Amino acid sequence: MLSEIKAIILKDLRMEWRQKHALGSIFLYVIASIFVAYMGFKQIVDVPTWNALFWIIVLFAAFNAASRSFSVETSGRRLYLFTLARPESVIVGKMLYNAFLLLVMVFASFGAYTVMLGTGPLAEADWLGVFLALTLGAIGLAFTLTLVSALAAQTDNNLGLMAVLGLPVILPMLLILIRFSKNAIDGIAWSQNAGYGWQLLAISLMSLVLSYILFPYLWRE
């Protein structure tokens, strides 16, 4: 099982690396969105706006990144994967790979965002909290959206359905995430803010378990 997961992650990494246009398009999407925000706002000093805008940009980039994870597999390759690996390994491998991809993307876009829209709100930030919000946020978004992308990939209207199916499912997590990261940016100590962190972790774990149980039903065709 572990070796299967490892093989799937390595395969996805290698595929992504060989098709640099796909990887590049995700990053360009984030950078372009941030640039649009910069053109619109110039500098944001208001903490709630700064924080919410960042997570909204990340949310749509995450949709874009996650929606590719199953639609890139052609039906022939899907059949080949099916004969090679157990479905549980496939979904866990894809989730971990997506989490890795989103972690890189979230930290990169956080850097770009602070450069363009100003670091003013971060003056009193609790850096441990901000770091954990970015990490847990990336993992949670990746875990929740992977199963949705597996669902949407089996329909004809992949991108449209991805948004329709994914947004209601991701909203609860996004609300906690925005609250958690706003508290961290406001400099509220980790001991006061830990509850939101645990909630995020719990939701991520729940979607991991649910995906593990449900994905085999999607995979067999």
Added chain:
Amino acid sequence: MSKYWWKILSALLILSSLIFGLRAPLAPGVPKVSPDRINYGVSQITITGYNTHFTESPDDVKVWLTNGKATFCPYEMAIVDNTTLRATFSVTEKIADSFFDLYVNTPYDGTMYLPSALMQSGLEVSLNPDDVEVCVQNIAPNPGRFNFPNQPILNETIRNIFYHVPTWFAMLFIMFISLIFSVMNLNTGKFKYDRAAESAAHVGLLFAFIGLGTGSVWAKFTWGAWWVSDPRLDGAAIAVLIYLAYFILKSSINDKEKAARLGGVYNIFAFMMMIVFVMVLPRMNDSLHPGVGGNPAFSQYDLDDNMRMVFYPAVLGWIGMSVWIFQIKNRLEKLKFKQLMNEEI
């Protein structure tokens, strides 16, 4: 007959909750006092009652104010009609608290109470208030009629609890049925379970809209807006979005077997996410709803024994009614499917 007993029972329960919930009066109360300030010396105030019967026994109506340990009785009182009475008070200069609580007692209505009815003006709030002798005697006991509590902001809208809350319970129940049918469909691959899951989701959505409607009207009259920012309302809106997405997913796939599989997976995944949000999160963040974020729960103050006698039957009745509607809907879908099959042949 033995098959239908629960349908008859739930119809009777709903009917009785409608009759008792709408017909039983609100407890008598004294919601309004004017002016709402009291000065040193003589001040006359007008007390407006609701559902009160002051003229039943005008000689036994008692009015008094309390402030700390002190009690003040009027030295002059006039009953205008059943719901209006004027009282003239004279209070001491040094008092313990800025606010006076008002009590009215009649043999017919029992004791009515308005906290912080009057605010002092021109008096001295002191740690050593003037002593006043106790003047209230022979308080009539509460008559114990069947009525609902008279709460300050809720007023008559308190009856909505019999219709708003049970629809949410019914929605959660029917959504849970939908979840179970989805699990059965994934395990057996039989189409009839998927049809049942979709019918149940349809009925659940209907109840969600009823719950949103009744809640919206209630919010307008108590909180002042049709829609307020509140975790439980956000949860309700997300629940509606999730099930609309479920129907879109199912209708976008032409292959019936595939639609059943994908729909089942999404139903289970989305239901779990919704449960986390609707049940767990409002308890962690602040909410305007009772029992959440420091607000008193219904079981503590508002839901007294008289209300329980209507509320619990209403919950059972609406849950039974939702299952009944679900059965009819499911049978209708089955017939439509059969008709479609015959046409194709």
